[in-house]
Amino acid sequence: MLLDYIDFIVQSFVTTLIMTFLGLSGGLVLGILSALGDVYGNRFIRIIIGAYVEFFRGSPLIVQLLLFYFSFPVLTGIKWDSFTAGAVTLMLNSGAYQKGYFKGAIEAVSKDQLLAARSLGMTSGQILRHIVLPQAFRIVIPSWTNEYVSLGLSTSALTVIGLRELTTISKSIAAQTFEPLEVYSLTGLIYLTWISISIKILNYIYSRVKIPGLEISVGAVPS
Amino acid sequence: MSVLECVDLKKSYGRLQVLKGINFEIKRGEKKVIIGPSGSGKSTFLRIMGFLEPPTEGRIFFKGEDVYASRLNLNLIRSKIGFVFQEPSLFRHLTCLENVKIGLKCVLKMRDKEATEKAIEALKAVKMEEWADYYPAQLSGGQQQRVGIARALARDPEILLFDEPTASLDVELTWEVIDVMRDLARRGVTMLIVTHEIAFAKEVADEILFMNSGRIIESGPPEQILTNPRTPRVKEFLKRLVGGT
Amino acid sequence: MAITKQLSRKASTILEVYDNIMRGIPVLVIMLFLHFGLAAFIPIFRDPFISTIIALGLRSCAFQSQIFRGAMNSVSRDQMLAAVSLGMTKMQIFRHIIIPQAFIVALPGLGSEIALLIKDSSYSFVLGVLDLAKYADILRAAQKSFYPYLLAAAIYVAITLPIASYLDRLGSALKTKYGLR
Ligand SMILES: Nc1ncnc2c1ncn2[C@@H]1O[C@H](COP(=O)(O)OP(=O)(O)O)[C@@H](O)[C@H]1O
Ligand SMILES: [Mg+2]
Numbered sequence: 001m002l003l004d005y006i007d008f009i010v011q012s013f014v015t016t017l018i019m020t021f022l023g024l025s026g027g028l029v030l031g032i033l034s035a036l037g038d039v040y041g042n043r044f045i046r047i048i049i050g051a052y053v054e055f056f057r058g059s060p061l062i063v064q065l066l067l068f069y070f071s072f073p074v075l076t077g078i079k080w081d082s083f084t085a086g087a088v089t090l091m092l093n094s095g096a097y098q099k100g101y102f103k104g105a106i107e108a109v110s111k112d113q114l115l116a117a118r119s120l121g122m123t124s125g126q127i128l129r130h131i132v133l134p135q136a137f138r139i140v141i142p143s144w145t146n147e148y149v150s151l152g153l154s155t156s157a158l159t160v161i162g163l164r165e166l167t168t169i170s171k172s173i174a175a176q177t178f179e180p181l182e183v184y185s186l187t188g189l190i191y192l193t194w195i196s197i198s199i200k201i202l203n204y205i206y207s208r209v210k211i212p213g214l215e216i217s218v219g220a221v222p223s
Numbered sequence: 224m225s226v227l228e229c230v231d232l233k234k235s236y237g238r239l240q241v242l243k244g245i246n247f248e249i250k251r252g253e254k255k256v257i258i259g260p261s262g263s264g265k266s267t268f269l270r271i272m273g274f275l276e277p278p279t280e281g282r283i284f285f286k287g288e289d290v291y292a293s294r295l296n297l298n299l300i301r302s303k304i305g306f307v308f309q310e311p312s313l314f315r316h317l318t319c320l321e322n323v324k325i326g327l328k329c330v331l332k333m334r335d336k337e338a339t340e341k342a343i344e345a346l347k348a349v350k351m352e353e354w355a356d357y358y359p360a361q362l363s364g365g366q367q368q369r370v371g372i373a374r375a376l377a378r379d380p381e382i383l384l385f386d387e388p389t390a391s392l393d394v395e396l397t398w399e400v401i402d403v404m405r406d407l408a409r410r411g412v413t414m415l416i417v418t419h420e421i422a423f424a425k426e427v428a429d430e431i432l433f434m435n436s437g438r439i440i441e442s443g444p445p446e447q448i449l450t451n452p453r454t455p456r457v458k459e460f461l462k463r464l465v466g467g468t
Numbered sequence: 469m470a471i472t473k474q475l476s477r478k479a480s481t482i483l484e485v486y487d488n489i490m491r492g493i494p495v496l497v498i499m500l501f502l503h504f505g506l507a508a509f510i511p512i513f514r515d516p517f518i519s520t521i522i523a524l525g526l527r528s529c530a531f532q533s534q535i536f537r538g539a540m541n542s543v544s545r546d547q548m549l550a551a552v553s554l555g556m557t558k559m560q561i562f563r564h565i566i567i568p569q570a571f572i573v574a575l576p577g578l579g580s581e582i583a584l585l586i587k588d589s590s591y592s593f594v595l596g597v598l599d600l601a602k603y604a605d606i607l608r609a610a611q612k613s614f615y616p617y618l619l620a621a622a623i624y625v626a627i628t629l630p631i632a633s634y635l636d637r638l639g640s641a642l643k644t645k646y647g648l649r
Binding site: 058059153159160170180185188 | 489498601604632
Binding site: 109110112113115116117118119120121122123126130131134135138211212213214 | 275303
């Protein structure tokens, strides 16, 4: 019976949540830094960031996971477990996507406002902190919701490195019970419920911090 | 005493020379108006006089000190100059009050209470105090410009620079902004204004300067420039301007 | 699909539910569901290759309908009014006014969707289809070396990047040309 496995399912779902959270927050930092580097940095920095982004956006997450989990130790001699390798890969992957969203949001802050801030005598740091980032954060929320959904679902790819998250556990339960139809239906339902509730919450947050005239969304294409 | 002065100011963008040697001075309490065709370099001149861009050649003095030669702190000087732009350039994520306060707090390091008082005072001067808690997108273009003026005014600047503050406004909205500027002029604020509101210029200006392709080709008191210009270029420009409106 | 959505309200609710399901479940789980769950009832899903294609297709439908819906909404009200005032029928407006413009606006989104399809085809690895990623895995096992995965990743980048960036550029070039938003 499926109920016998409920503990495993809950545990694995928690792992899925943790991986999503790690990937998103690491990706947030990486995404903001690379967006800033791409907008304000010099040629060299921009090329490095471009290569990073194209690599992680252009290749499948599965291949990235295999690369980091299996090949990285071969190259460096450092052994790491599937949890660490998976978290790092997710961060790098999400950072590449979030860079695009943040870059769009940063560029959506009009040049007029930057000049006005300068005319008040604000330093570049102050302008970034008080003018650019507060607006960029609000503008980015809709795209960021997309990234949350897409990364959350992508955690199922972690099964290729054997991390015991929801999809991996579903696979082994399905194999043990010989009831794949029920098992995968339940798995799908769990993902669906989680994602739907998350979207509701994020949309609520967005409606709370929304400011008149700042509700433009940039490049909110799911990918 | 001169507030701003420049000597043989030149500015090039790449191979394009936009300003071709400008000498200019404005003293405390004076109001000067710049007119001239579009693309003649008025905005560039104002941005340079507001220390938002360095000149390619020439010297600029703020209250007698050569700013670039003595390597003065530009942000400090900018904080003593008020700038009002053509496009409403309010910070979109801040209310009117916060827009006015942010310079006071970030740059002049005022405490919150003091900044609020100052900001409300400035908003009153432009008759926008009732809109203090609204966001820019909720205001008309004219109201946004008035808040922009309050933001520039709140720090008691030595001089206010206006770059065609009414050029992107409808006729009716133009008047409410002009009224505010007229008020400031009466209070004796030093102002350097780019505008094509000729009636207003005639009323408040001590001197009108005509700029044409990077040079000031004529200057003098409003009566003389507006009614009896010496150069044909100015005459033609004024004829079109009056005919056009 | 996006078109149906505009035409009928009932169809639109059903499609909405379909959309939400497809955007809320990992495509890998859909594949597993088809291949292991449904194969007993529908023999065709015994083939992992077919399961992969159908799962990707099902989800791509949902994504593309979203892309086209956004693109069609971007056609301005003024133009619709003008078309109505010319006496065009609803179908004519669709065919001659909305579709040509929507297609241009949708190009960049389509580009990243195609790239996504190519990348997600790698999930078939889990079902055991021999594709680029799987092949690299075999190579790696054979050689215990670093390069096969890197090579696989590079090949994917080399395929997806030009497609996505070409359609993106084509889209913005056409938008500028026709003055679309
Ligand atoms: N940042 C810039 N880079 C290159 N060219 C510029 C820049 N700013 C202004 N220009 C050019 O300088 C000329 C004068 O512009 P501007 O000062 O805006 O004139 P005005 O305000 O009198 O209309 C124009 O030809 C404009 O294209
Ligand atoms: Mg100008």
